[in-house]
Each structure stands twice: as C-alpha cells, then as structure tokens.
Amino acid sequence: MDMPIENQLRGDAPARDHGALAGFYWALARDLQLAFRSRAELGVQLLFYVVVVSLFPLASTPERTLLATMGPGVLWVAALLASLLSLPRLFATDHLDGTLEQIALSPYPLPALVSGKIAAHWLTTGLPVAVLAPLLGQQYYLDGESLAVLAAALLIGTPILSLLGAIGAALTLGLKGSGSLLALLILPLYVPVLIFGAGAVDAVRAGLGAAANLSLLGAGLLVAIVGAPFAAAAAVRIALD
Amino acid sequence: MSNFFAMGGYGFYIWMAYGALAVIVVAEVVALRVRRRAAITQARLTEPEMTTFIRRGPAGSAD
Amino acid sequence: MNLFRYSSPPAFYPLAGKLIPWFAWTAAALLVLGLWIGFGIAPTDFQQGEAYRIIFVHVPTAWMSMFIYLVMAFWGALSLGFNTRLSAMMAQALAPTGALMTFIALWSGGLWGRPTWGTYWAWDARMTSELILLFLYFGVMALRNAIADDRRADRACAVLALVGAVNVPIIYFSVKWWNTLHQGSSVSLTSSPKMAAIMLTGMLVMALAAWSYTIAVTLVRVRTIILERECGAAWVFDLSEVRAG
Numbered sequence: 001m002d003m004p005i006e007n008q009l010r011g012d013a014p015a016r017d018h019g020a021l022a023g024f025y026w027a028l029a030r031d032l033q034l035a036f037r038s039r040a041e042l043g044v045q046l047l048f049y050v051v052v053v054s055l056f057p058l059a060s061t062p063e064r065t066l067l068a069t070m071g072p073g074v075l076w077v078a079a080l081l082a083s084l085l086s087l088p089r090l091f092a093t094d095h096l097d098g099t100l101e102q103i104a105l106s107p108y109p110l111p112a113l114v115s116g117k118i119a120a121h122w123l124t125t126g127l128p129v130a131v132l133a134p135l136l137g138q139q140y141y142l143d144g145e146s147l148a149v150l151a152a153a154l155l156i157g158t159p160i161l162s163l164l165g166a167i168g169a170a171l172t173l174g175l176k177g178s179g180s181l182l183a184l185l186i187l188p189l190y191v192p193v194l195i196f197g198a199g200a201v202d203a204v205r206a207g208l209g210a211a212a213n214l215s216l217l218g219a220g221l222l223v224a225i226v227g228a229p230f231a232a233a234a235a236v237r238i239a240l241d
Numbered sequence: 242m243s244n245f246f247a248m249g250g251y252g253f254y255i256w257m258a259y260g261a262l263a264v265i266v267v268a269e270v271v272a273l274r275v276r277r278r279a280a281i282t283q284a285r286l287t288e289p290e291m292t293t294f295i296r297r298g299p300a301g302s303a304d
Numbered sequence: 305m306n307l308f309r310y311s312s313p314p315a316f317y318p319l320a321g322k323l324i325p326w327f328a329w330t331a332a333a334l335l336v337l338g339l340w341i342g343f344g345i346a347p348t349d350f351q352q353g354e355a356y357r358i359i360f361v362h363v364p365t366a367w368m369s370m371f372i373y374l375v376m377a378f379w380g381a382l383s384l385g386f387n388t389r390l391s392a393m394m395a396q397a398l399a400p401t402g403a404l405m406t407f408i409a410l411w412s413g414g415l416w417g418r419p420t421w422g423t424y425w426a427w428d429a430r431m432t433s434e435l436i437l438l439f440l441y442f443g444v445m446a447l448r449n450a451i452a453d454d455r456r457a458d459r460a461c462a463v464l465a466l467v468g469a470v471n472v473p474i475i476y477f478s479v480k481w482w483n484t485l486h487q488g489s490s491v492s493l494t495s496s497p498k499m500a501a502i503m504l505t506g507m508l509v510m511a512l513a514a515w516s517y518t519i520a521v522t523l524v525r526v527r528t529i530i531l532e533r534e535c536g537a538a539w540v541f542d543l544s545e546v547r548a549g
Binding site: 245248249250251254255257259261262266269270273276277280281285287288289290 | 525535538540545547
C-alpha cells in the first residue's frame with residue numbers, strides 16, 4: 001500500500017493475485033483511505049442531508065400527521081440528493097490526475113475495481129445516511145417501528161443508489177455541467193428504489209407489512225450488484241478512450 | 242360544420258390535442274429541412290480529404 | 305444479396321434517400337384514413353361523448369414512444385457489439401422523434417383526462433411512467449449533446465439507452481405497484497371506453513401512420529447526421545446535392 005500506484009497496479013510483488021476479489025479489496029481499501037483523508041468533505045455531505053431534511057417542515061407545516069405522512073418520502077428524496085451530490089467523487093478525482101487510466105490498465109478486472117470503489121462510496125455515503133435517518137425521522141414524528149423499517153430500507157436501498165449512480169458518474173466523466181447532467185440521467189432510474197424504499201415505511205405505517213417492499217428492494221439490490229459494475233466499467237472505458 | 246368544430250362541447254380539448262400533433266409534425270419536418278440545408282452547406286465548404294491525391298491527374302496534366 | 309454492405313454510410317445514404325418518399329406518402333395516406341375513421345366513421349361514445357376521439361392520437365403516440373425507445377436501445381446495442389458507426393447514427397436519429405411522440409402522448413392524455421375525469425394530470429401508472437420515459441429520452445439527448453467526441457457519445461448513449469431500456473419495465477411495475485396502493489382516486493387516465501371494433505381499427509391505422517412517419521423522419525434525420533459526421537469525406541463532397549449547394 002505504500003508503493004506508488006503504478007507499481008501496485010503492475011503488481012511488482014511476486015505471486016500477487018490479480019483476481020477479482022483481490023482487485024475489489026484493493027480498490028475498496030484505497031478509496032476508504034483516500035476518503036478518510038478528506039473526512040471534512042464527508043462530514044459536509046452528511047450535513048447537507050441533515051439540512052435538507054430539516055428544510056421541508058419549515059417549507060410546509062409543523063403539523064404532526066402531515067409531517068408523518070410526508071416524512072418517509074422526504075427522508076428518501078434527501079438520500080437520493082445526497083447520493084447525487086457525492087457521486088462525482090467516485091471517479092472524477094482519480095480521472096483528473098490520471099490515476100483512473102492507470103486503474104483501467106491494471107491487471108485487475110475493471111468491474112472488480114469499480115465494485116470496490118462503489119463499496120467504498122456506499123460505506124462513506126449511504127451507510128451514514130441510513131444510520132442518521134432514524135434520528136432525523138424523529139423530526140417527522142415517526143414511531144419506532146417506522147424508523148426501524150426506514151433504516152432497513154435505506155440499508156438495502158442506498159447501495160443500489162451507489163451502484164446505479166456509478167454508471168451515471170462514469171458516463172458523465174469529465175463533461176461540463178456533469179453534476180446536473182448526472183442528476184438528469186440517474187434520477188429516473190432511482191424512481192423504483194424511491195417507490196419501494198419509501199413505500200416500505202408507508203406500508204408499515206398503514207399496518208401492512210414492509211416485507212413485500214423490502215423483498216423487492218433486496219431483489220433490486222441483487223440485480224444491481226450483478227449488473228451495475230459491468231455497465232459502470234464499460235462506461236469508464238468509454239470515457240477514457 | 243360548426244357541429245364538427247364544437248365536437249359536442251369538447252372541441253377545445255380535441256383540437257388542442259390534434260393541433261399539437263399538427264404543430265409538432267410540421268415543426269419537426271421544418272427543423273429537419275433547416276438542419277439538412279445547414280449540413281449540405283457545411284459539406285460543400287469542407288475541403289475533402291484525399292481528393293487531390295485521387296482525382297487529380299499527375300502534375301502538369303489538364304486536370 | 306449482401307445486406308451488410310448497407311452498414312456503410314456511403315452505401316446506406318442513397319438507399320435511405322429512395323425509401324423516404326415511400327414511407328412519407330404511406331404515412332400521409334394512413335393518417336388521412338385514420339382521421340377519417342376516427343372522426344367520420346367511429347360513432348360517438350356513450351359515456352365520454354366526443355372527447356374519446358383523442359385516443360386516436362394519444363394511444364398510437366404512446367405506443368410509438370415506447371417502441372422507439374426499444375428500437376433506439378437495439379441500435380445502440382448493435383453499435384456497441386459490432387462497433388458500427390451507422391447503427392449509432394440510427395440511435396441518434398431516433399431519440400428526438402421518440403421524445404416528441406412521448407410529449408404528444410402526455411399532452412393528449414392530459415387533454416383527454418380533463419373533460420372525462422376532471423383533471424389534466426393524474427398520477428396513474430401509465431402517465432407517470434410515460435413522464436419518466438420523457439426524462440429518459442431527455443437524458444440520452446442531453447448526454448449526446450454534452451459529449452464532443454462523436455464516437456464516445458455513440459458508446460455512452462448506447463450504454464445509457466440500454467440501462468434505460470432494462471429499467472423501463474421495472475419503473476412501470478414499481479409505479480403500478482405504488483399506484484394501486486394509493487388508490488385514493490380510482491382514476492386511470494387510460495381506462496378507455498369499451499372498444500368497439502371500429503375504434504380499435506382507427507387506433508391501429510393511426511399507429512401504422514405514426515410508425516411510417518417515424519421511419520420517414522428518422523431516415524431523413526440519419527441522412528443529415530451522416531452528412532454532418534462524414535463531412536470532409538470524398539463521397540460526401542461528390543454528392544449531387546452538395547455539389548449543387
């Protein structure tokens with residue numbers, strides 16, 4: 001890990017495993033290290049989530065039942081926006097100094113490396129949001145069971161946001177106005193996650209179980225895990241050529 | 242005839258819908274014409290590659 | 305007959321030029337026939353009065369909007385698989401027409417909804433999915449616009465179109481689910497009057513007209529795209545319309 005990146009990627013050390021899992025862990029560890037160095041940036045993005053969630057009651061009403069009805073939707077939409085805000089970090093910084101090209105040229109399979117990056121992104125963005133949301137849900141007068149389901153739904157759904165978002169981030173690499181373009185591309189694809197994620201909490205509040213919504217989210221997560229890294233890797237190669 | 246335009250009271254909605262269709266179809270065709278004109282003009286003004294090599298004869302010929 | 309030779313722009317360009325008038329005139333004839341059936345022959349609906357006649361523009365354009373997206377994704381897939389320029393140009397040519405069809409479907413759907421169910425917009429499954437489809441079209445067009453390099457744009461838009469195509473059924477299913485759960489209004493803007501055969505015929509004729517129109521317009525657009533992108537090639541310079549100026 002202390003070797004220059006080119007050496008690491010070339011695998012100067014003898015008998016280095018260049019399989020998918022090794023690539024995954026390498027990219028995950030590296031991105032987590034880098035993220036940890038700019039903790040402040042991560043903190044700011046989390047604060048964005050907190051502020052946005054707090055804005056909605058101010059814009060509408062402090063009335064209890066209305067807030068409880070709105071709450072799941074607001075908490076989810078804010079999670080989507082927070083994800084969008086942090087996605088450029090996934091590839092853009094590496095792209096700027098040429099590291100991404102080195103990564104693409106490495107002997108590790110690119111989908112595995114991309115998966116590692118996505119996992120790091122989720123750990124630094126989606127996971128904190130999923131942990132924070134139940135606390136913020138108190139502002140919307142949601143009860144304990146709803147908050148538990150909200151946390152569960154966000155835990156399953158935010159990785160999907162990272163996975164799908166990675167495809168968009170790779171497609172818009174280096175383009176002018178890429179932030180808004182990324183939002184335009186990705187938000188329609190986020191709609192099912194939003195519907196089932198917020199729907200899970202709504203179902204619990206209505207007395208029906210959240211099982212159906214959560215299962216569908218889970219199924220979506222599996223499909224995204226299998227498909228998105230390959231699509232994102234293809235998009236990275238397209239952007240680099 | 243006025244019955245036809247009134248459409249049983251629903252004339253506004255029906256003609257707004259079909260009117261939009263007409264406007265969009267016409268606009269699309271016109272826009273395509275304009276774009277094609279611009280492309281043809283641009284193509285005429287662009288010096289083709291390899292023409293000098295392929296189409297002209299050897300130096301000193303009538304071409 | 306080797307059809308693959310038409311995958312090269314200089315071979316395809318004149319072929320497309322010959323095909324356009326056929327599809328254009330067919331579209332015009334079918335449109336006239338469809339409108340005649342829709343306004344002249346089809347009877348007034350018992351429940352909705354004359355307002356239902358909007359379906360003759362709403363339903364065919366909605367069908368086309370979805371069909372065009374799939375065809376666009378198909379050409380995108382071909383361009384990725386075979387690395388052909390012309391397939392990507394076809395995808396590029398289809399997007400604007402698809403977006404316009406989607407818009408007309410939404411616009412006419414709202415105008416149908418207002419007199420029949422009292423509202424221009426309802427969050428029912430099909431209208432909401434159609435709206436998201438419009439966003440998907442905008443996304444592909446915006447991405448094409450943002451990327452300066454043609455080949456990178458080809459590949460990026462192909463990937464995006466494919467991801468979108470996979471997602472469209474998922475989005476539709478999720479919106480339908482959401483809609484049935486929130487069945488506060490039992491309004492579905494697309495619950496059509498019980499289809500008399502003549503109404504169905506009218507819709508099919510209009511759908512064929514839209515299909516024919518789409519092909520004609522897409523061929524015109526792809527020829528223009530070929531001119532724009534192959535600008536500077538000797539064969540382009542030799543075209544009669546370019547020489548005449």
